[in-house]
Amino acid sequence: MRNAVMRRAVLTALLSLAAASTARATDLTVGPGARFATITAALAAAQPGDRVLVRAGTYREATLVVRTPRLTVQGDGWPVLDGQGAREVLVIAADDVTVRGLVLTNTGVSSLEDRAGIRARDARNCVIERNRLRDNLWGIYLQRATDCIVRDNDIVAHGAKQTESGNGIHLWYSSGARVERNHIRGHRDGIYFEFSTLGVTRDNVSEQSQRYGMHFMFSDSCRYERNIFRDNNSGVAVMYSRGVVIHDNRFERSWGSAAYGLLLKDIMGGEISDNVFSRNSTGLFVEGSSRLDVRGNEFTQNGWAAKVLADADQNRFTANRFAGNAFDVTTNSSSANSTFDGNWWDEYKGYDLNRDGVGDVAFHPVRLFALVVEQHPAALLLLRSPLVSILDAAERVLPVLTPEALVDKHPLMRPPR
Amino acid sequence: MRRLVPPRRLTILAVALLAALFAAACGARGPEPIVLNEDPCDFCRMTISDSRFGGEVVLATGRVKKFDSVECLASWARSAAGKGGGTLYVIDLQHPGSFVPATTAGFLKGATLKSPMGQAILSFADTARAEQQRTMLGGTVLTWAQLLAESTAPGTP
Numbered sequence: 136m137r138n139a140v141m142r143r144a145v146l147t148a149l150l151s152l153a154a155a156s157t158a159r160a161t162d163l164t165v166g167p168g169a170r171f172a173t174i175t176a177a178l179a180a181a182q183p184g185d186r187v188l189v190r191a192g193t194y195r196e197a198t199l200v201v202r203t204p205r206l207t208v209q210g211d212g213w214p215v216l217d218g219q220g221a222r223e224v225l226v227i228a229a230d231d232v233t234v235r236g237l238v239l240t241n242t243g244v245s246s247l248e249d250r251a252g253i254r255a256r257d258a259r260n261c262v263i264e265r266n267r268l269r270d271n272l273w274g275i276y277l278q279r280a281t282d283c284i285v286r287d288n289d290i291v292a293h294g295a296k297q298t299e300s301g302n303g304i305h306l307w308y309s310s311g312a313r314v315e316r317n318h319i320r321g322h323r324d325g326i327y328f329e330f331s332t333l334g335v336t337r338d339n340v341s342e343q344s345q346r347y348g349m350h351f352m353f354s355d356s357c358r359y360e361r362n363i364f365r366d367n368n369s370g371v372a373v374m375y376s377r378g379v380v381i382h383d384n385r386f387e388r389s390w391g392s393a394a395y396g397l398l399l400k401d402i403m404g405g406e407i408s409d410n411v412f413s414r415n416s417t418g419l420f421v422e423g424s425s426r427l428d429v430r431g432n433e434f435t436q437n438g439w440a441a442k443v444l445a446d447a448d449q450n451r452f453t454a455n456r457f458a459g460n461a462f463d464v465t466t467n468s469s470s471a472n473s474t475f476d477g478n479w480w481d482e483y484k485g486y487d488l489n490r491d492g493v494g495d496v497a498f499h500p501v502r503l504f505a506l507v508v509e510q511h512p513a514a515l516l517l518l519r520s521p522l523v524s525i526l527d528a529a530e531r532v533l534p535v536l537t538p539e540a541l542v543d544k545h546p547l548m549r550p551p552r
Numbered sequence: 553m554r555r556l557v558p559p560r561r562l563t564i565l566a567v568a569l570l571a572a573l574f575a576a577a578c579g580a581r582g583p584e585p586i587v588l589n590e591d592p593c594d595f596c597r598m599t600i601s602d603s604r605f606g607g608e609v610v611l612a613t614g615r616v617k618k619f620d621s622v623e624c625l626a627s628w629a630r631s632a633a634g635k636g637g638g639t640l641y642v643i644d645l646q647h648p649g650s651f652v653p654a655t656t657a658g659f660l661k662g663a664t665l666k667s668p669m670g671q672a673i674l675s676f677a678d679t680a681r682a683e684q685q686r687t688m689l690g691g692t693v694l695t696w697a698q699l700l701a702e703s704t705a706p707g708t709p
Contacts, residue, residue: 246604246648247665247689299603307666323589323601329670345589346601353670368589369599393592393599400597422597 166190174199181206189214198222204229210236218242227255233262240269244299251276255283273301274322277309284313292321300345306331314339328354337361347372360384370415372398379405386412395420402427412437421447435459448472454551457481464541465505471538475500479547487548498546501537503530583608583641583651584616595624603648605667611638623669626700642675654696658682663691
């Protein structure tokens with residue numbers, strides 16, 4: 136009797152196992168001569184856990200919507216999914232979906248909808264990897280998508296001079312995202328985090344953006360490291376956020392009257408460490424931000440290495456390296472509240488009699504002339520005039536106008552690291 | 553040698569030119585076109601990059617302040633500087649890049665289209681046009697005065 140029960144149990148278990156294995160990982164192949172002629176048909180037939188394998192070719196279909204959870208949509212030989220200038224290409228609307236190896240192109244321009252190459256909408260744990268996005272209004276758009284991964288994608292915007300363009304990778308109310316090793320070129324903002332907390336952005340290259348290489352708004356507790364931002368029209372902007380960590384990135388070649396290597400506005404608390412700011416009109420611009428730890432960065436060949444406005448307070452600059460900048464530090468008022476201590480300045484002309492590696496006289500990084508230029512930009516014409524040099528020298532000996540707090544009392548004799 | 557222009561005509565020309573210059577300098581100034589991806593917003597400092605959104609203030613001195621969004625224009629209008637007056641303009645979303653006076657414009661708040669500061673505020677030539685678009689874009693129709701009274705800081709959608 137007991138034996139019979141056991142046998143029945145084992146049989147049931149085996150049967151259910153068999154059923155599960157048939158339900159798992161079926162490949163639905165799409166392409167000429169394959170089981171499915173269109174991706175739309177394969178998506179309609181797919182069961183959770185299946186894989187839709189898209190063979191090489193060009194597919195012109197209505198917007199594809201993935202509604203099956205745990206589905207993988209994978210390209211084999213770079214199939215091209217073409218929006219024909221009229222529509223969004225692919226939408227992920229289920230959890231645990233992976234999209235990989237596709238070419239998504241040609242959404243066309245619209246002023247009333249934000250069309251994207253790939254959109255993840257109200258989905259969790261999506262993975263978007265190794266895709267090529269070409270000539271789309273928006274590249275990858277995460278809209279209330281949680282804990283998604285966007286990595287190794289190559290994203291190039293349509294026509295370089297087009298004024299209407301969306302962003303390369305856009306996150307809106309999408310927390311816990313990981314954005315890694317993507318290459319983005321020519322979009323309005325390369326990467327944009329909007330109301331998206333706890334994100335990590337790492338090892339991306341974002342260049343030639345029409346506006347910002349990266350842009351953060353209202354996105355707390357995000358971390359970004361080892362990214363390269365170069366030749367972006369206005370640089371990088373991080374705004375209205377708390378607790379950001381900006382580590383080991385390169386901010387390069389943003390030139391223009393309103394261009395900044397990194398613009399920080401209304402940032403409360405955070406770390407800006409070991410970054411390189413090179414050849415920007417202004418390397419680092421800080422406004423309305425407080426309690427930032429700015430440490431171990433390199434500022435070279437910028438117009439202004441750092442502009443720290445008076446409404447920014449309790450920011451600490453330590454162990455940074457300033458070399459070859461037209462102006463090292465400037466501000467807009469004599470009542471500045473940020474501190475500089477233990478940095479290396481190539482302009483420092485002091486001495487170190489006790490040989491402890493720290494200069495014996497303080498360094499005033501804010502040139503008097505920098506304050507003049509802040510008030511009257513046209514005065515910049517006089518940058519190399521001898522009179523200006525005399526003014527600066529006089530101010531260095533007897534500081535009267537430059538901010539009291541903006542003094543490095545322990546300038547390093549040798550560059551850190 | 554013959555003169556190219558008789559002296560009397562030259563005088564008239566000079567006077568006319570001066571008068572024209574004077575008129576241009578004193579005439580009521582309207583909004584200035586926004587240079588996309590160049591002009592920064594005078595409230596949030598973001599570079600303005602979307603011709604469908606934005607606003608401007610022309611101050612009594614003739615100075616123009618540019619904004620990337622209705623949100624920033626409203627924030628400026630509610631600030632101490634904004635209490636000083638000036639003529640306010642907003643972009644007509646149906647004609648990107650072109651301005652209409654804020655006081656007669658119509659607005660949609662909480663629409664399906666996102667605006668630069670995240671509150672989904674769209675501006676149209678008047679409330680009738682905003683009402684027309686509401687069927688497609690959703691949200692609530694507001695006048696400038698209503699919007700000013702109700703909108704809060706940027707970032708609170």
